[in-house]
Amino acid sequence: MTEARPDLDLDEMVAELRPEFVGRLTAEGKLNAPEWRAAVEGVPRHECTPRFYVPSDAPGITTYVPFTRELVGTEPWLRRVYSDETLITQFDGRDLDWSDPQPIRGATPTSSSTMPSLVVQMLDALNADDGTTVTEYGTGTGYSTALMCHRLGAANVTSVETDPGVTARARDALDRCGYAPRLVVGNGLTGADRRVPAERTIATMGVRGIPWAWVRETEPGGLIVATLRGWLRSLGLVRLTVEDGRHATGRFIAADPAFMMARQQEAPRNFGMLPGDDAGKVRETPHGPGLLRMPDSGFVAQLAMPNARTFDMTADDGTVQTYVLDAANDSFAVLSRDGAGTGWKVREGGPVSLWAEVEHFLALWHAAGSPAATAFGMSVEPDCQRVWLDDPEDGPSWRLPVMPGA
Incomplete structure (x- = not known):
C-alpha cells in the first residue's frame, strides 16, 4: 500500500487531476463525445x-486492500480515484466496517464505481440529447448517475438500486455533487414504477436476459x-431498439464488459451433487476446456449452455478435471486429458449432452468464419428472447433463459 503523505490541498489537486484524467481518456479514444467529456470533467x-x-x-x-484519504494521503487517493479503474465499495452484499479497515480475501465484490471508460461507452451508446429521459438500473456509488444528471438534467434521471444502504450513500454523494435525481430502492428486474416510459434505459449490472419491465417502461x-451475462462469463454489451412496447431488437456493440451480475440472478451457491466417477458415457472430443476462457469461443459456449457453471478439481490420480454442470436439469460434462495426454475426452450424463451442444454450435460458428460478438444480435419478445448470428430470421439462434420475477 502507498505510504501516507502529508495532506495536500484537495481543491487544487482535483482542479489539476480532473482535466488530466479527461485528457488521458480522450487521447486513448475512450471519451469522444464533447458533451460526455464535459460531464466527466464536471462531476x-x-x-x-x-x-x-x-x-x-x-x-x-485475490486480496483487496482499503484505500482512503486518511490511510494513504490526499494525492495517492485522488490519483487512484481519477484513474480508469473500477473501485470496489462492497463485498458479499454487506456494508463494510470503515472504523478499522483491513485487507479482504476470498470475498465477492457486489458494488463498485465502474471503470469510467466503460461507463462513458455505455452512456455514449444511449445516443441521448439534452433533456432525454433515462432510467438507470444499478445506482452503485452514484457516479454514472451524476454524469447523466450533468448531461441530461437531474429531473430527467431515474436510478434504481436493490440495496438500501448503497442507495443511501449514493444519495449523499449526489447531494454533495449538487444533483437530486429520482432514486428508487427495489428489484430493478421488475422496473422503476414509471408512470411515463423513459426514452432511454441503461443497466450497469449484468442480466441473463432483458427484463420485460425494461421493454414496457421504455417508449x-x-x-x-x-x-x-451468464454464469460462465459475460456475453457483451447490447443495444436494443424498442419497436412497439412488445418487441425489442438490436445488436451487440462490445464484448466482455466487466459488470457484476444482478443479485436476483446470481448462480446458486451450491453446485449440488457431483456426478460419480462412473456416471455418464466417455468419448473423445476435439475441444478442451480452454475454449470456455477464450473471448469468442467462450461467448458461443455460454450461449450453448445458458444454465451451466464450471470449476476444476484434481482427481485422485493427480489429473485436473473440468466439471461443467447444468443447474436447470442436472446434466453434466467432465473434461480431462486422454491417455496419451495430447487430446481430450469428455464424460457426459443427464438429459442434455452439454458438450455435444457446445461442439454443435462451435461448428456453426466456425462455418460462419468465427465472427466476434459484434456479429451477433438479439430479439426480445414477451415469451422468448433469442441471440442470433448475422440474421434474426435465417441465422443460427440461441434462446436465453427467462428468469422468474424479471
Missing part, C-alpha cells in the same frame, strides 16, 4: 468514492443499453 468522482478497495498484487487468492423508438 467530482471523489465525492462518490471517498472509501474503496482495490486488488493488491499479492500472489494467491417505442427508445433504446435499451445493457450487459448480458
Whole structure:
C-alpha cells in the first residue's frame, strides 16, 4: 500500500487531476463525445468514492486492500480515484466496517464505481440529447448517475438500486455533487414504477436476459443499453431498439464488459451433487476446456449452455478435471486429458449432452468464419428472447433463459 503523505490541498489537486484524467481518456479514444467529456470533467468522482478497495498484487487468492484519504494521503487517493479503474465499495452484499479497515480475501465484490471508460461507452451508446429521459438500473456509488444528471438534467434521471444502504450513500454523494435525481430502492428486474416510459434505459449490472419491465417502461423508438451475462462469463454489451412496447431488437456493440451480475440472478451457491466417477458415457472430443476462457469461443459456449457453471478439481490420480454442470436439469460434462495426454475426452450424463451442444454450435460458428460478438444480435419478445448470428430470421439462434420475477 502507498505510504501516507502529508495532506495536500484537495481543491487544487482535483482542479489539476480532473482535466488530466479527461485528457488521458480522450487521447486513448475512450471519451469522444464533447458533451460526455464535459460531464466527466464536471462531476467530482471523489465525492462518490471517498472509501474503496482495490486488488493488491499479492500472489494467491485475490486480496483487496482499503484505500482512503486518511490511510494513504490526499494525492495517492485522488490519483487512484481519477484513474480508469473500477473501485470496489462492497463485498458479499454487506456494508463494510470503515472504523478499522483491513485487507479482504476470498470475498465477492457486489458494488463498485465502474471503470469510467466503460461507463462513458455505455452512456455514449444511449445516443441521448439534452433533456432525454433515462432510467438507470444499478445506482452503485452514484457516479454514472451524476454524469447523466450533468448531461441530461437531474429531473430527467431515474436510478434504481436493490440495496438500501448503497442507495443511501449514493444519495449523499449526489447531494454533495449538487444533483437530486429520482432514486428508487427495489428489484430493478421488475422496473422503476414509471408512470411515463423513459426514452432511454441503461443497466450497469449484468442480466441473463432483458427484463420485460425494461421493454414496457421504455417508449417505442427508445433504446435499451445493457450487459448480458451468464454464469460462465459475460456475453457483451447490447443495444436494443424498442419497436412497439412488445418487441425489442438490436445488436451487440462490445464484448466482455466487466459488470457484476444482478443479485436476483446470481448462480446458486451450491453446485449440488457431483456426478460419480462412473456416471455418464466417455468419448473423445476435439475441444478442451480452454475454449470456455477464450473471448469468442467462450461467448458461443455460454450461449450453448445458458444454465451451466464450471470449476476444476484434481482427481485422485493427480489429473485436473473440468466439471461443467447444468443447474436447470442436472446434466453434466467432465473434461480431462486422454491417455496419451495430447487430446481430450469428455464424460457426459443427464438429459442434455452439454458438450455435444457446445461442439454443435462451435461448428456453426466456425462455418460462419468465427465472427466476434459484434456479429451477433438479439430479439426480445414477451415469451422468448433469442441471440442470433448475422440474421434474426435465417441465422443460427440461441434462446436465453427467462428468469422468474424479471
